Amino acid sequence: MNEYIIEMVGITKDFPGIRANDNITLRLKRGEIHALLGENGAGKSTLMSILFGLYRPDAGQILKDGRPVEVRDPNDANALGIGMVHQHFKLVHNFTALENIVLGVETTRNGALRMDQARTQVMALSEKYGLMIDPDAQIQDITVGMQQRVEILKMLYRENEILIFDEPTAVLTPQEIDELMDIMRGLAHEGKSILFINHKLAEIKQVADRCTVLRKGVLVGTVDVADTSVEDMAEMMVGRKISFGIDKQAADPGDVVLSVKGLSVAGRHDKRAVSDVSFDVRRGEIVCIAGIDGNGQSELVYALTGLMPVESGQITLNGADITHALIRKRNDAGLSHIPEDRHRYGLVLDYDLQQNLVLKKYHHEEMQHRSFIRVGSVRAHAERLIRQFDIRSAQGPDTIVRSMSGGNQQKAIVAREIDTDPEALIAVQPTRGLDVGAMIYVHEQLVRVRDQGKAILLISLELDEVFQLADRILVIYEGRIVAELDGKQATAQELGLYMAGSRKETA
Numbered sequence: 001m002n003e004y005i006i007e008m009v010g011i012t013k014d015f016p017g018i019r020a021n022d023n024i025t026l027r028l029k030r031g032e033i034h035a036l037l038g039e040n041g042a043g044k045s046t047l048m049s050i051l052f053g054l055y056r057p058d059a060g061q062i063l064k065d066g067r068p069v070e071v072r073d074p075n076d077a078n079a080l081g082i083g084m085v086h087q088h089f090k091l092v093h094n095f096t097a098l099e100n101i102v103l104g105v106e107t108t109r110n111g112a113l114r115m116d117q118a119r120t121q122v123m124a125l126s127e128k129y130g131l132m133i134d135p136d137a138q139i140q141d142i143t144v145g146m147q148q149r150v151e152i153l154k155m156l157y158r159e160n161e162i163l164i165f166d167e168p169t170a171v172l173t174p175q176e177i178d179e180l181m182d183i184m185r186g187l188a189h190e191g192k193s194i195l196f197i198n199h200k201l202a203e204i205k206q207v208a209d210r211c212t213v214l215r216k217g218v219l220v221g222t223v224d225v226a227d228t229s230v231e232d233m234a235e236m237m238v239g240r241k242i243s244f245g246i247d248k249q250a251a252d253p254g255d256v257v258l259s260v261k262g263l264s265v266a267g268r269h270d271k272r273a274v275s276d277v278s279f280d281v282r283r284g285e286i287v288c289i290a291g292i293d294g295n296g297q298s299e300l301v302y303a304l305t306g307l308m309p310v311e312s313g314q315i316t317l318n319g320a321d322i323t324h325a326l327i328r329k330r331n332d333a334g335l336s337h338i339p340e341d342r343h344r345y346g347l348v349l350d351y352d353l354q355q356n357l358v359l360k361k362y363h364h365e366e367m368q369h370r371s372f373i374r375v376g377s378v379r380a381h382a383e384r385l386i387r388q389f390d391i392r393s394a395q396g397p398d399t400i401v402r403s404m405s406g407g408n409q410q411k412a413i414v415a416r417e418i419d420t421d422p423e424a425l426i427a428v429q430p431t432r433g434l435d436v437g438a439m440i441y442v443h444e445q446l447v448r449v450r451d452q453g454k455a456i457l458l459i460s461l462e463l464d465e466v467f468q469l470a471d472r473i474l475v476i477y478e479g480r481i482v483a484e485l486d487g488k489q490a491t492a493q494e495l496g497l498y499m500a501g502s503r504k505e506t507a
């Protein structure tokens, strides 16, 4: 038997304006977990999409068990036992979990759909691999972690042997990440072969056997993870040594900028999502809301930014009441927002990059005159941000944002929101999907904005990020602020107890 289940040999793929993959060779061993690492835009998703039949390579060959195969489309991939969980999931939102899993491979008898058999099989798989789901829940009502389990079950139901995960942990909570790591180990143990794109070096270290590194479309090399340090992997990836961690002086908070008093927000299914929350964010400080996903963070942010109405309470910005103000009005008063869902609230995917970068400003005098857009100004503005934030794309300001890599889409949002010179910046998971270099850059920018005397409200599920940036930490649990901690003194353990609701501070 061939040692390699899949070999991609000399793969080249061009897109207009860019060579996304340049003569890349990657060999996947049977039963291994193989990580794929590289900066944002390095060509990782492209390479995996070629293996899954979404793109045809311009040159190169794919071998399965040592024999050349054609992967013209995802049906071919499926027939070869290749499955993929995408960076942005591809589920039908108003179908149930079970319906999504069997979609395309339904069992029928005399032309009628037979779901009972499928249900038994799916539940058996779910049991076997510890992938707990509610088969009858609609996708739109379940958490991202659960959606991901549905995607994994979809591959297992199709008896896929080669499983591709494109940044599976970027959207998960720390608990879900641990679970996923266990599931991946279990799958590899069963003989499945796994390809795993990830920016988090610690996770690669934890779960992967080997790691292939790409840089700007080119293969840098493949290493055994056990023999390679996190620092070495990072250096392979960016081509120079990088220092982890950032310099941050103690905060020197000034006047209150953003103030929230007794805020309550309605949630789904007649439940309150946010209950009687009060806090202030002052000039020159980063206040972080920490909590397990689904404890009211999203609704709190939607209320602050005007995406959702408030039930009761008051929000003020520099003393002015904005509780019921229109979104445009909040923006013009100096509120910026890096949203959690970049596709839904952050970008217009079919606009080009320069249009997306000017979304918050196009109505300002510098960008338009008597309702005519100043084309030159818009372009110059985009070019400046592209340079400053190192936003990589195929065609610069003219690139349609949909075609950009996930991390570069994120960088575009961060650039736009920081550049509006906000009074208060609400940043939700600002570094989701960013490579380590870009992540450190964004962290430095947030600290810089703070030091310019702005107020920052950070919402993050990642404890590393919280400890790295927060001057003060507010813990949210079941829609209430249950603790306030000093960013310098709080420990992970203490924070964890509050986040899990097993400890309460009496305010």
Ligand SMILES: Nc1ncnc2c1ncn2[C@@H]1O[C@H](COP(=O)(O)OP(=O)(O)OP(=O)(O)O)[C@@H](O)[C@H]1O
Pocket: 015, 016, 018, 020, 038, 039, 040, 041, 042, 043, 044, 045, 046, 047, 392, 393, 394, 403, 404, 405, 406, 407, 408, 433
């Ligand atoms: N469908 C497409 N059309 C045009 N250009 C594309 C398309 N898909 C990807 N590209 C370009 O190819 C390059 C590689 O993109 P890819 O999505 O593979 O990066 P990545 O390594 O997955 O990055 P990230 O970590 O940000 O997800 C990028 O410059 C991107 O703009």
Ligand SMILES: [Mg+2]
Pocket: 044, 045, 046, 087, 166, 405, 406, 407
């Ligand atoms: Mg990608």
